[in-house]
Amino acid sequence: MTARGIIVGAPRSGSGKTSVTIGLLRALKRRGFAVRGAKSGPDYIDPAFHEAATGRAGVNLDSWAMPPALIDRLLGESSEHADIVVVESAMGLFDGIVSAENRSGSAADLARRFGLPVLLVLDVSGQSQTAAAVAKGFAIYDPAVSIAGVVLNRVGSERHRKLATEAIEAVGLPVVGSVMRDPSMTLPERHLGLVQASEHADLDAHIDRLADVMERSLDLDRIVGMAASLGDVTPSSIKPSESTVIALHPPGQRIALAKDAAFTFLYPHLIAEWRNAGAEIVPFSPLADEAPDQSCNVCWLPGGYPELQAGRLAAANSFRNGMRRFAETRAVHGECGGFMVLGERLEDADGVTHNMLGLLGHSTSFARRKMNLGYRQATLLADCPIGKVGDTVRGHEFHYASLVEAGPDAPLAEIADGQGVALGAFGGRRGSVSGTFFHAIARAR
Missing domain, CATH: 3.40.50.880 (Class I glutamine amidotransferase (GATase) domain)
Structure with missing residues (x-):
C-alpha cells in the first residue's frame, strides 16, 4: 500500500494543533495504521511527541533550510513502511519568510510541493459564525493549497458547535470534528515552547487521553479518506542523484x-x-x-x-x-x-x-x-x-x-x-x- 499524507494546520500558534496532532497520531495507531509524524519548519520538541505517540521517529521538513531534494528524501523515508504521514504545521499554515518560490519555510510550501490536503484546526473560543469567514479565507487564499476539512477546537457548548459548523459548511467546507474546551488537554510550556516529551513523567497516559478525545470528537474515517497519496516520494521513486543528498x-x-x-x-x-x-x-x-x-x-x-x-x-x-x-x-x-x-x-x-x-x-x-x-x-x-x-x-x-x-x-x-x-x-x-x-x-x- 502506498502511504498517504495530510497536513494539520491552523491560523496561528496556540490554536491546538499539537494536541490534535498527537491525539490523532495515537488514535490512528490504535486503529492499526502504521503512522508517522512530521513537523514543518525548525522545531526540536514536537517530533519527540510524535515519536512518543506513534513509536516511530519523527522528522522535520523545512522548506527554507533544506534543499528540495533533501525534503523529498526525508518524506520518502518517512512514508516507507507507513500507511499515513501526518505533518504538523509550525505557527500559521502560511507563515514563513519572503523567499524563493516554495522556499519560505511554511507548511503551505509542503502542501503545494506534494499536493497534501490540509486539516484546518480552528480555535473557535470567543466566536461562532465568524469562524466561517476565517475558514473561507483559508480556502480561497491560495488555490494551490487545498483545505480538505475543518476541526473546531475549544468548543464551549453544543449550541456553539452547531452555530460554527453550520456557518462553515455553508461556505463549502466540511467540519470533520469538534473538540470541546478542556484545559487538561493543554501541554505545559516554558520559554522555548512546550516542555519536552522526555520530561513528562506520565506522557503515555496523557497521549492516550488525547487519543480518547480525538476518537470521540473526530471523524477518523473521513480524515483518513482525505489524505493524499505519497507515491511520488517513495524511496523507489526518488532519483539516484537525489537519494544521496x-x-x-x-x-x-x-x-x-x-x-x-x-x-x-x-x-x-x-x-x-x-x-x-x-x-x-x-x-x-x-x-x-x-x-x-x-x-x-x-x-x-x-x-x-x-x-x-x-x-x-x-x-x-x-x-x-x-x-x-x-x-x-x-x-x-x-x-x-x-x-x-x-x-x-x-x-x-x-x-x-x-x-x-x-x-x-x-x-x-x-x-x-x-x-x-x-x-x-x-x-x-x-x-x-x-x-x-x-x-x-x-x-x-x-x-x-x-x-x-x-x-x-x-x-x-x-x-x-x-x-x-x-x-x-x-x-x-x-x-x-x-x-x-x-x-x-x-x-x-
Missing part, C-alpha cells in the same frame, strides 16, 4: 553526544543521517557528571536548557576535566546551549553566575534576556564539525540568553538572516573547539 556530513566516525535534560536539541534527521553514513553515536550525560568517551574523535554539545541546570553543570568536575582533556586533541562543537556551556561563565535566571568549561572565552546571561529568533545562514570561516571553511549552512537561532562578554576568540562564521541581510561575525573558535548560538539544519544548495 544529505543535510550535514557526520562530524566524525565516533561522535560523543551530550544527552540529558540540559542537552536535548539535535534534529532527528541529523542523527539518522550520521548513523546511516556509518558513524557511531556515543551518548553521555554531563548532568550525571559523565565525560565524553575518550575513544571518540569528536564531541557535540547540542542545545537544550543548561540555564536551568547551571549549578549542577558547574559542579560536574568529571565532566569538566574530561571535556578539557578531550579538547586537547579532538574537535568539540557546541550549539546554542552547548555554546553557552563551552564559555567562561553562565548567569542563570536568578542572577547567579556559574563557571562553565572555559574552552571558549565568552560569557552568557539568562537573567538579561532578549529573544533571538529567526532563520540564519552561516558562511564558515574555518573547518569545524558542521562543515568546511567557505561552506554555507542554513539553520536558525532561538534563544533568550544574551552574550554579555564576547571573549577573545576568533569568530566561527559570517552570519546572515533568512533573506541574506548580513548580521556580522558570529560564534567562536579556539584550537579544536567551536561554538555558536546557530542551530545547523542543512548545507545550502
Whole structure:
C-alpha cells in the first residue's frame, strides 16, 4: 500500500494543533495504521511527541533550510513502511519568510510541493459564525493549497458547535470534528515552547487521553479518506542523484553526544543521517557528571536548557576535566546551549553566575534576556564539525540568553538572516573547539 499524507494546520500558534496532532497520531495507531509524524519548519520538541505517540521517529521538513531534494528524501523515508504521514504545521499554515518560490519555510510550501490536503484546526473560543469567514479565507487564499476539512477546537457548548459548523459548511467546507474546551488537554510550556516529551513523567497516559478525545470528537474515517497519496516520494521513486543528498556530513566516525535534560536539541534527521553514513553515536550525560568517551574523535554539545541546570553543570568536575582533556586533541562543537556551556561563565535566571568549561572565552546571561529568533545562514570561516571553511549552512537561532562578554576568540562564521541581510561575525573558535548560538539544519544548495 502506498502511504498517504495530510497536513494539520491552523491560523496561528496556540490554536491546538499539537494536541490534535498527537491525539490523532495515537488514535490512528490504535486503529492499526502504521503512522508517522512530521513537523514543518525548525522545531526540536514536537517530533519527540510524535515519536512518543506513534513509536516511530519523527522528522522535520523545512522548506527554507533544506534543499528540495533533501525534503523529498526525508518524506520518502518517512512514508516507507507507513500507511499515513501526518505533518504538523509550525505557527500559521502560511507563515514563513519572503523567499524563493516554495522556499519560505511554511507548511503551505509542503502542501503545494506534494499536493497534501490540509486539516484546518480552528480555535473557535470567543466566536461562532465568524469562524466561517476565517475558514473561507483559508480556502480561497491560495488555490494551490487545498483545505480538505475543518476541526473546531475549544468548543464551549453544543449550541456553539452547531452555530460554527453550520456557518462553515455553508461556505463549502466540511467540519470533520469538534473538540470541546478542556484545559487538561493543554501541554505545559516554558520559554522555548512546550516542555519536552522526555520530561513528562506520565506522557503515555496523557497521549492516550488525547487519543480518547480525538476518537470521540473526530471523524477518523473521513480524515483518513482525505489524505493524499505519497507515491511520488517513495524511496523507489526518488532519483539516484537525489537519494544521496544529505543535510550535514557526520562530524566524525565516533561522535560523543551530550544527552540529558540540559542537552536535548539535535534534529532527528541529523542523527539518522550520521548513523546511516556509518558513524557511531556515543551518548553521555554531563548532568550525571559523565565525560565524553575518550575513544571518540569528536564531541557535540547540542542545545537544550543548561540555564536551568547551571549549578549542577558547574559542579560536574568529571565532566569538566574530561571535556578539557578531550579538547586537547579532538574537535568539540557546541550549539546554542552547548555554546553557552563551552564559555567562561553562565548567569542563570536568578542572577547567579556559574563557571562553565572555559574552552571558549565568552560569557552568557539568562537573567538579561532578549529573544533571538529567526532563520540564519552561516558562511564558515574555518573547518569545524558542521562543515568546511567557505561552506554555507542554513539553520536558525532561538534563544533568550544574551552574550554579555564576547571573549577573545576568533569568530566561527559570517552570519546572515533568512533573506541574506548580513548580521556580522558570529560564534567562536579556539584550537579544536567551536561554538555558536546557530542551530545547523542543512548545507545550502
